[in-house]
Amino acid sequence: MEPQHIDTESAEIVPDLRDPAYYINRELSWLEFNQRVLEEALTPGAHPLLDRAKFISIFSSNLDEYFMIRVAGIEDQLDAGIHERTIDGLTPGEQLERIRSRILLQLRQRNDCFYNDILPALAEKGVEFVRFTEMSPEHQELLRLYFRQEIFPVLTPLAFDTGHPFPFLSNLSLNLAIELEDRETRTHKFARVKVPSILPRLLNLGSIENIVFDDGVARFIWLEDLIANNLGQLFPEMQIIKSHLFRVIRNADIEIEEDEAGDLLETIEQGIRSRRYGKVVRLDIGPEMPDSVRKLLMNNLDVTERNVYEIGGVLGLGCLIDLLRIDRPDLKDEPFVPVNRIEEQYQGDIFSAARAQDILLYHPYDSFQPVVDFIRQAANDPDVLSIKQTLYRVGSNSPIVKALMAAVEHGKQVAVLVELKARFDEENNIVWARALEEVGAHVIYGLPGLKTHAKLTLVVRREHHRLKRYLHLGTGNYNPATGKIYTDYSLFTVNERLASEVAELFNALTGYSKYTGYKKLLVSPINTRKRIIGMIEREAEQHRSRGGGRIIMKMNALVDDKTIRALYRASRDGVRIDLIVRGICCLKSGIPGISENIRVVSIIGRFLEHSRAYYFSNGGSGELYLGSADIMPRNLDHRVETLFPVPDRKIVQLVKSDLELMLLDNVKSWEMLPEGTYRKVASGTAATEINSQNIFLNQTARKKFSNKFKAEEL
Template sequence: MEQPDLHSTELYVNREISWIHFNQRVLEEALNREAHPLLERVKFISIFSSNLDEYFMIRVAGIEDQYEAGIQDRTIDGYTPSEQLEHIRSMVAPQLMQRNDCFYNDLLPEMEKEGISFVRFTQLPKQQQEALRTYFRQEIYPVLTPLAFDTGHPFPFMSSLSLNLAIELEDSETGASRFARVKVPSILPRMLSFSTVEGLGTEDGVLRFIWLEDLIQNNLDMLFPKMRIVKSHLFRLVRDADIEIEEDEAGDLLETIEQGIRSRRYGKVVRLDISPQMPGPIKKLLMKNLEVSERNVYAIEGILGLGCLIELLRIERPDLKDESFVPANPIEDHYGRNLFGAIRVRDHLLYHPYDSFQPVVDFINQAAADPDVLSIKQTLYRVGSNSPIVKALMRAAEAGKQVAVLVELKARFDEENNIVWARALEDVGAHVIYGLPGLKTHAKLTLIVRRENSKLKRYLHLGTGNYNPSTGKIYTDYSLFTDDEEISSDVAELFNALTGYSRNTEYRKLLVSPLNTRKRIIEMIEREAALHKKEGGGRIIMKMNALVDPKTIRSLYSASRDGVQIDLIIRGICCLKPGIKGVSDTIRVISVIGRFLEHSRAYYFNNGGKAELFLGSADMMQRNLDHRVETIFPVFDETIIDRVLEDLELLLADNVKAWTMDASGMYSLMQNDQPPCNSQVRFLERAVQKKISHILK
């Protein structure tokens, strides 16, 4: 058989287009009337919109940089930067129309039926308008700053993600035309509830909201006395948010990151959202002063910036939300609250959110309070704004324990939180490290050293997700607790490399990026192919957020040509094409989009019947393999391996929330003649059964 060219552009999906397909799958959750309760569908509109903003702030901004620099290098699938920008626009514009159709013609009418109403100022009776004008005068007017634009006033600066009003004015005395801008302040609630405004009755039980910009638009006369308001037009802009840091020139990384955060709002504009009714002269004025082309302008009917809709989940209407559940806590159920004792008995694996995240918090809390614990070392990437884990680390430092924490200041959009926690930890005497120059530290590691029977013993928590209890309730991730000596030694040496000048490049069991992750993964793929040719039964299952790395893809293609059965569970970007004759016949790609964000990474190899399983923080992307400190760790307990394999098989059996990719790179909902299987529902049922079984015992 003729060998295919595994470098051919025909064998790869464009990364940016693959991401847009992923966001479409998120949007489909909102479009599907049977998929979720009403407010959960609204949530997916919000997630789709916020995802898209971040995509433009980072990915599109980067491609714009390439385009403006005149770079014509083609991607692995054959696109130039200009061609990618054209494709992005051609795909995103219809998605925005689809989103708006769903929100205005489906979700809003359904909310109205459920007693949740969005009203327009001009449609309200006079008495309610007066109550709102009074509220505007007292609570909103003092916060607003109208900015003129003329020969004496430069074009005003507008920050990223800001919602603005472009206002056409006419001087009532001279008749001269004027232009002004008013920012819709982000510090005020975007959706103003009538229940917070005195004089607006809610006796009928209907929960009414008015958009803040609607209220401002209809009270502009207070801002511009003796001026005639000709017309006001909403617009919104998205700026480049990628912070560039020359770490070799940065004497103080923390200060440099702070400066980067401040400069983020000055990045170039990569998307300008306007109302379709905006007059041409106003549009041209904005385009000229914001330095954007038609490619960057999106005319969007209705409300701009629907990411704010996530706030509607605060409404106390459990009947319109997913049914709540209490996660299982199998470690506490069987071993009480003595985590160290439980780990000494055996390794423990938790699958969040079906298993509680509380044992991860308890692990640090118990270490902080335990007089026999001597030191705690931990990596922190995204921890949230009110972190019980960081507070426990602070208590440990205050108690005199050796606490070393690597706080990743470059965790995009979490930089400010992480700066606050880094300073708080430093203030109580913890050793705070900001990572290695040029590399983000994305690994999820905790190492605790405890004195037991006059000897030192090490305990580990290794995870696939962040040390954040909030995301631990909505992201699917694995947590492994172990006292394995070889892995403990590896983790200790990795911390020495992160905190000191150790140049260790060899690890016993851990896969560590950027040192050996790609190499080891490809070696295991090749081993599976060799064993399959010799014995048959080759099987690889990989679950990750994204598959982009060309070398890994080519290795999978080669293994497929050798007959290995390969199942890929990839939530987001996948640049590999399955089902291509003679290249990827035996590869299947699915994406599960449901109530929870599929975030765990798992790598399973049949290995001639001696199964090997690795879990960890790394996706198969160049950034994870070459530009981050990542760890992928082995699981040795056969019971745990069997359980994770069962989890993966259940995901592969999903025919309700799973999308399958075809050889062209397109996705469709999984359809087969099997009984309906919603994997996330099954996992929830399993967690409930665990709790019932424990109670019955």
């Protein structure tokens, strides 16, 4: 611990806020977040059975991506001989050691839950997972026929011997390592068969011809199980000794030297292809795999024991999301129909709605359809002259991009910033960028060295011989699919001061403008950190003079050390600070003399908490910013981000009441303890349970809580 210094005026010992003891490791904090995701599956009754399986899938897919990006980056540091310590004092090697220890425990919890809890419970409800060897001879024969017709033609057996090099294993590929014996020479052989990703991992036996069950039970078999039990058809002259399932995860981060990338589109495409060849950072194997096969794989994949994970049962459980396709509504969360308030109040006319008043939507409780309709109406409106929009993740079948293409065909000026570097969405974005270019839209790929993550749309319309600007500003992506499962805010406004600054930002993104005089917008990397810290310090100063200091911040991640230190200082001054942080939080709450006035909660529920909201009491004149930016160095320094002020006092109060409700959640909320771990917030009795997401689903209940907080504020 570094020495403290003494404030000579007060003789108070002032702690060194850079002390590693006051910070949580970013990587371990993320693992705590993924543990909270896993807990949604581990907790009986938290969700219907198929949704508990969904959370197993989400946990597993999250972990895959974590290895592809975060663990791969730490491995690269270690390989490069970098021993620099993180803000909490850990070296790369120490981080990898702790990461592995934590994940091994989580994988054991996951498998125990899936195999010993969820699967037996599903079987009781008429959904069974069966093995080939458990089936009747008649059904086995029908499955062999199905294998021959539908699976065999897709498989490519690859030998490995002196005449055949070790086969390439692509990222996330599931494979069978097969030990064989030549029937003639009695020599031992080795081969690999990839489980094809173009086929469903879970085969519904009821969909296979002539396989009939009359008991109403839905039965599934794993694709790799069917392949493993029919390998004789692939190696007819060989004796199959044993097959072993394994899976590889590679470094999938794309590094782009943009100064040398004459064609960014082509560079991104090459980067996507190169993901298949990145260094292996994790090798998943079954515990029954013999040492000889294990060492063969390790040697040829160039991995150490640190990279090898023994996992019982099925590998790659991210595919369990497919179980939601089963037509069993009794085993899923109750469906809901989001409210379309603009349709109800303004017959869907977005322009009339925005002219009448600022409109705030809270997705998915409020329908995402008005966002789509905004672009469609602009595309078809003869009075609309231009549309400018940023696109980060739009999905594979985007009605918004189709509307933009229609706008071009209708003679509108359309400028679209498509962020090609949106990780794991590059392929979709390349397709849409080319489609937009082909119809004549102005397509921009962002600023060199910066991802554009801001969520902005600017529509210019001629009204009464004047031009009027309409804005959509959001916290989430222009993606209707995620708009149904992510919580995000959308603001429609004609506020001219905001519109003027958004126009300046688009000029900076599309042209040579270097405008930096933003007064309303917070724009990264220009002024976001400075303005956020400034508002924290203003809150502390006001609290010192008249009390009542209050800050509420909701975000996905809190990592930036400068902002954390500002929050610590405000806490020491007595400001009450509530942080709703879904994922990574490097700040420690509840430390005496440092952060005893800071509370950190994380809400994990049916919907992904994705909105970012920053509220400051500001001496009773509450100030609220919404937008795309988390408090991380990447968002503050290496991305184009926006946080926008909410001018309407009623909307400020509504969002504040939303945040207050989340802070009362005692069903889906986790609270950080001073050592950085989390505990589930106690719910007490059923009568006192507050599930914020369920209340938001019920618009009447949301209004009741909003009025309660409004009355308390007044």
